[in-house]
Amino acid sequence: MAIEPYLSLITSEHADKPNYMAWLSAILQKVDDSISVSNSIPSAFELDTAEGxxxxxxxxxxxxxxxxxxxxxxxxxxxxxxxxxxxxxxxxxxxxxxxxxxxxxxxxxxxxxxxxxxxxxxxxxxxxxxxxxxxxxxxxxxxxxxxxxxxxxxxxxxxxxxxxxxxxxxxxxxxxxxxxxxxxxxx
Structure with a gap:
């Protein structure tokens, strides 16, 4: 998940507010990071590629x-x-x-x-x-x-x-x- 598509949905009323966009980007980035980690778990435990x-x-x-x-x-x-x-x-x-x-x-x-x-x-x-x-x-x-x-x-x-x-x-x-x-x- 990339956060840019979600940031582009912000209305023009708030899109030009740097503090709001920074706050929203920080929240969306945390969600994006957690989704990336959860999506990587199955591949980390594939028997053919797992290690240690x-x-x-x-x-x-x-x-x-x-x-x-x-x-x-x-x-x-x-x-x-x-x-x-x-x-x-x-x-x-x-x-x-x-x-x-x-x-x-x-x-x-x-x-x-x-x-x-x-x-x-x-x-x-x-x-x-x-x-x-x-x-x-x-x-x-x-x-x-x-x-x-x-x-x-x-x-x-x-x-x-x-x-x-x-x-x-x-x-x-x-x-x-x-x-x-x-x-x-x-x-």
């Missing part, structure tokens, strides 16, 4: 704290903004998941474009997720911690992730080149 404290507030609303409670490669369980955003997006999708395998693939493709996921129902209350081409070791740890892929209640998820990480510590072991990590997420 805004992400923390979104995490409270979504029900996923930044501290995931699982120590990661960097010996911290607190996520940076990019990985926290990924976990929040996955939490939202997991909460709306319809229970079908097809939607798991949709979730995966949205979270990790360029990586492949193959799910296998082992028919014994377990399922295996074969993941290839993960480039980020922290994202691989989030998958293995059960924070990305939804699973039915009572079903154990076995994750086999192949990464292209070279000479970095990955879940307690040093890998070089192409490595396959097998982990289980308990039911």
């Amino acid at each position: 404290a805004q992400l923390d507030i979104l995490g409270q609303l979504i029900g996923q704290p930044r501290d995931i409670g699982v120590p990661l490669t960097n010996n911290s369980s607190i996520l940076d903004d990019d990985h926290y955003r990924l976990v929040l997006q996955a939490k939202i999708v997991r909460n709306q998941w319809d229970g079908t395998v097809g939607e798991i693939y949709d979730i995966w493709n949205a979270a990790f474009p360029g990586t492949q996921l193959a799910l296998v129902d082992n028919q014994d209350m377990t399922m295996t997720a074969n993941i290839t081409n993960l480039e980020d070791n922290l994202a691989a740890e989030l998958v293995t911690a059960g924070l990305i892929i939804p699973r039915p209640l009572g079903v154990e998820l076995n994750v086999m992730a192949s990464t292209s990480i070279t000479s970095q510590e990955y879940i307690g072991s040093v890998v070089s080149g192409y490595d396959i990590v097998r982990l289980s997420v308990p039911s």
Whole structure:
């Protein structure tokens, strides 16, 4: 809202009075500022662009704290903004998941474009997720911690992730080149 259109509505009887126009401009500017702030709030809390404290507030609303409670490669369980955003997006999708395998693939493709996921129902209350081409070791740890892929209640998820990480510590072991990590997420 700009205040000029409202100032132009003042009749000629008062428009030439500088004190009146200054007083009216000050009041209208306060209203304009408050409207601008209230209009900026939704965009500040968009999940794709929020940072820092805004992400923390979104995490409270979504029900996923930044501290995931699982120590990661960097010996911290607190996520940076990019990985926290990924976990929040996955939490939202997991909460709306319809229970079908097809939607798991949709979730995966949205979270990790360029990586492949193959799910296998082992028919014994377990399922295996074969993941290839993960480039980020922290994202691989989030998958293995059960924070990305939804699973039915009572079903154990076995994750086999192949990464292209070279000479970095990955879940307690040093890998070089192409490595396959097998982990289980308990039911």
